Amino acid sequence: xxxxxxxAGSMMVAAPVLAQDAAxxxxxxxxxxxxxxxxxxxxxxxxxxxxxxxxxxxxxxxxATGADQVASIxxxxxxxxxxxxxxxxxxxxxxxxxxxxxxxxxxxxxKPADPKWNDAAFAQADKDKSASLTKDExxxxxxxPATAGSQ
Numbered sequence: 684x685x686x687x688x689x690x691a692g693s694m695m696v697a698a699p700v701l702a703q704d705a706a707x708x709x710x711x712x713x714x715x716x717x718x719x720x721x722x723x724x725x726x727x728x729x730x731x732x733x734x735x736x737x738x739x740x741x742x743x744x745x746x747a748t749g750a751d752q753v754a755s756i757x758x759x760x761x762x763x764x765x766x767x768x769x770x771x772x773x774x775x776x777x778x779x780x781x782x783x784x785x786x787x788x789x790x791x792x793x794k795p796a797d798p799k800w801n802d803a804a805f806a807q808a809d810k811d812k813s814a815s816l817t818k819d820e821x822x823x824x825x826x827x828p829a830t831a832g833s834q
Contacts, residue, residue, distance in 0.1 A: 753826035754818075761818050771815035777805050 764780040765772055772780070778801040785794050808816055808824035816824075 750822070750826040754822040757818050757822045757825065761821070769815075771813075771817055772821065773815055774802065774805050777801065777808070777816055777821075 760780075761772075762768075764776050764783075766776055767773075778796075778798065781801050781804065782796045785791060785796065788794065804824070805816070808820055810820055810823070
């Protein structure tokens, strides 16, 4: 559950940056007569929802999009937490990032820094047991669906 909370917090922090990047890269198509729009200036128009299909194709697409968003957030912010600039995060660097995410979340006062949680999360994210996290390991950890036992 906490992993979902942290993911949601990181998305809230990065959403404006991702929206700016997306708005800046989409070319405008010329039109003969512009139609009135109710979309606020700078916001991307809503895309129609994909129809639900047996087998969960829409769900898989949403999961892939979420994983892509997590990866882009990790790529954008990784260097600011990699204090020794070695390309990986140690336990202290990882804990600083997780504590910063928790502090930005709603009701942050209700969820103080928890070294035991940080250690357990680090151990779960460190798939190769190298005592450091790569961007891929961190993206995989934050982008994976929360499990019932996670807190």
